Amino acid sequence: MTNDAPAQSSVPTSRRTRCSAYPLDPAKDEAIRAAVVQVLAEVGYSRLTMDEVAMTAGVGKAAIYRRWSSKADLLVSYIDMESVAGLVLADTGWLRDDLVILLTSIADLLAGPVGRANRALIGILHENPALFDAYRHGPLDRWSAAFTEVFRRAVERGDITPDAATSVAAEAGPGIIIQRWLITGAALDEELVRAVVEQVMIPLLRGATRPPSP
Structure with a gap:
């Protein structure tokens, strides 16, 4: 029996707006993604803000805006990432x-x-x-x-x-x-x-x- 490992997920660059010429820290990417999951689950879409995501992730709000230009861009990127995570074929x-x-x-x-x-x-x-x-x-x-x-x-x-x-x-x-x-x-x-x-x-x-x- 052979099980393929779950696909490793990352936020595709096409799904986010690059606002900086500096390399982005993958650890912050992971922290922000985890924060999006937590905040969405706790307060829902309407009350989710970039400030709340930044505070939950333990990063500055500027770190989010270097990756995504808006709340919509952030959530689109999250949806794209989530569709791969955990799926076992x-x-x-x-x-x-x-x-x-x-x-x-x-x-x-x-x-x-x-x-x-x-x-x-x-x-x-x-x-x-x-x-x-x-x-x-x-x-x-x-x-x-x-x-x-x-x-x-x-x-x-x-x-x-x-x-x-x-x-x-x-x-x-x-x-x-x-x-x-x-x-x-x-x-x-x-x-x-x-x-x-x-x-x-x-x-x-x-x-x-x-x-x-x-």
Whole structure:
């Protein structure tokens, strides 16, 4: 069994405004990112300020403005970074195990401080086109790509049909996890993930669209 390590994340230079010719300290980058997560989770989007982020990060406000020109730029960069952090894409040779590992990594992310920070952003995404675009092309696209890869391997092994890989059955597992995270607030853990994969996803994917008999 081989598990690919989570992708190492960094704030892409294309997502932030460089305001200084001097090299930027990576340690301050990490401190600022951690502060964004903490402040968003604690006070929400409307009360998040550059001053509060700077104080929480233990840096001067100028250190933030050397990297990002506005609150919106900072949050767009955070969303882009967060979409990579913690995501685990494994190739175990088994559809069930690949799904459990991937969904568990997402559930762990949503259950922690990053999940609370993201919940604070969800309500304002449609009011801010830049944030909505960052979310759609960040977490949503990258998580979708991870599931697409898991299903692609399963199709190649003959576990499921190509139609099953693109059916609504493929969305059932993530849908349950997101509903619990965003609406009910129920616990997200590996036990839940295994139940979702084994009782919902696998039967739907294999039962309704079983590969034709030779």
